[in-house]
Amino acid sequence: MAGWTRRVFAGAAALALIAFAPAAAQAQIRIGAVLSVTGPASFLGDPSKKTLEIYVEQINAAGGVNGQRLQLIVYDDGGDANQARTFATRLIEDDKIVAMVGGSTTGTTMAMIPLFEEARIPFISLAGAIQIIDPVRSYVFKTPHTDRMACEKIFEDLKRRNLTTVAMISGTDGFGASMHEQCLAVAPRYGITVGHVERYGPRDSDMTPQLTNIRNKAGVQAVVNAGFGQGPAIVTRNYRQLQVPHPLYQSHGVASKQFIDLAGDAANGVRLPASALLVASVLPDSDPQKQVVLNYARTFEQKTGQPVSTFGGHAYDGLMILVDSIKRAGSIDPRKIRDAIEGTRGFMGTAGVVNMSPTDHMGLDLTAFRMLEIRNRDWTIVPAGGS
Incomplete structure (x- = not known):
């Protein structure tokens, strides 16, 4: 970032990346981010880090927030929950941040939550599981749609296709386990x-045995994979190799071009719920979300040379909600910022329209999800009511 220098701290399992403003223009609002920039969840953390850097630079170039510059302090936890907790402690005790936008995975997020709750510092998570905000915690918020919402959106689509019996194959990671339980809980309602x-x-590098069991199970009409990372791509490739004859659904945890690249042609025909960001260019001009997602997609791709992903979009939403809240609070007191975040209404982000409340620290409803299908290695929108 222009005018900023970097210090690199080597840890036993992670790399800490910290951005400092020059002494002559020292930032006055310190915000933190603990992200999985490297490691198995880098497809989540890397676009989030790039997004935060791009927009903090833009905000400062435009005069900052309430006349004060932002200072972004980023640590890379490598996807390790213990490292995440260590870096969260550093942000709170040493860096003296006023708020946090980060937590790439459910596991790292859950490890950090008690620290931010105890310190009474707002924490906007970028991870998916509903357990992050249910039950509601005073200082914890999130921007992505929940795993429960993913189950509900998938089941809506199955119902439209008159498919009523499914098999589930799920990862044992925090997100996969949580989504598995959420799908079991809401299935009867649909x-x-x-x-x-x-x-x-x-x-695991081969899911053929599990998928063979599914293929041989009588009565199964569709398959739902609850997971993120490389696992769903392996499931998808094995699924096609075995010629399983049922529709395959993935979660929003694979909503990036990287999944398509890993799965190859096997991804064609896969459906998943995701935000409008992945199909920004083909949204009708009448769609109220189009300009927001199109502007973010263009900015990210021009600045990074990489395809946009929903995971960078979660960071954009978190940062912009935070900046808007600081402006409305007229203060950098973490408690006042917390109150302003909770009072967010009508914020149009890449995930949809956000309306938070004391009982809802995410603020999205099911209309914020789009059902997508991968065709010719690209995203397409499944028409409402389409089969």
Whole structure:
């Protein structure tokens, strides 16, 4: 970033990346981010880091927030929950941040939550599981749609296709385990029966045995994969190799071009719920979200040379909600910022319209999700009511 220098701290399992403003223009509002920039969840953390850097630079170039510059302090936890907790402690005790936008995975987020709650510093998570904001915690918020919402959106689509019996194959990581339980819980409300269950670990490189069991299970009409990272790409490739004859659904945890690249042609035909960001250019001009997602997509791609992903969009939403809240609070007191975040209404982000409240620290409803299908290695929108 222009005019900023970097210090690199080597840790046992992670790299800490910290951005400092020059002494002559020292930032006055310190915000933190603990992200999985490297490691198995780098597809989540890397676009988030790039997004935060791009927009902090833009905000400062435009005069900052309430006349004060932002100072962004980023640590890379490498996807390790213990490292995340260590860096969260550093942000709170040494860096004296006023708020945090970060937490790439459910596991790292859950490890950091008690620290921010105890310190009474707002924490806007970028991870997916509903357990982050349910039950509601005073200082914890999140920007992505929840795993429960993903289940509901998938089951809506299954119901439209008259498919009522599914098999689930789920990762054993924090997100996969949480989404698995959420799908089981909401399935009866949609008239869906989960007729078979399989699991896979984060280091598994072949899911053929589990998928063979699913293929041979009588009565199964569709398959839902609850997971993120490389696991769903392996599931998708094995699925096509075995010629499983049922529709395959993935979660919003794979909503990036990287999933398509990893899965290859096997990804064609896969459906998943995701934000409008992935299909920004093909949204109708009448769509109220189009300009927001189109502007973010263009900015990210021009600045980085990389395809946009929903995970960078979560960071954009978190940062902009935070900046708007600081402006409305007229203060950098963490407690006043917290109150302003909770009072966010009508914020149009890449994930949808956000309306938070004391009982809802995410603020999205199911209309914020789009059902997408991958065709010719690209995203397409499944028409409302389409089969």
